[in-house]
Amino acid sequence: MREMATSVVDKCIVCPAHNTAYDLATGQVKGKWCPTLPEALSEGFGLTPKKPLPTFASRVTEAGEIEVDI
Numbered sequence: 001m002r003e004m005a006t007s008v009v010d011k012c013i014v015c016p017a018h019n020t021a022y023d024l025a026t027g028q029v030k031g032k033w034c035p036t037l038p039e040a041l042s043e044g045f046g047l048t049p050k051k052p053l054p055t056f057a058s059r060v061t062e063a064g065e066i067e068v069d070i
Contacts, residue, residue, distance in 0.1 A: 009021065010030075011023065012024060012030050018034040018035070018037055020032075020033055020034050022052070024055075025055065026055065027052035027055040028052045029050055057069040
């Protein structure tokens with residue numbers, strides 16, 4: 001399996017597989033659901049419904065480590 005890089009744009013994390021943007025604070029989908037998939041798929045033909053991602057409290061320590069409260 002190849003590694004895919006995720007990007008952060010306008011306070012959203014963007015999925016490298018289908019280019020959906022999720023708000024970092026709320027997990028809500030921002031913009032179009034799965035914009036890089038063919039139109040037939042993006043309208044629900046065989047695609048999971050549009051839904052937010054879970055979010056978790058996190059922080060960066062003085063040592064530069066990321067801690068996530070799960």
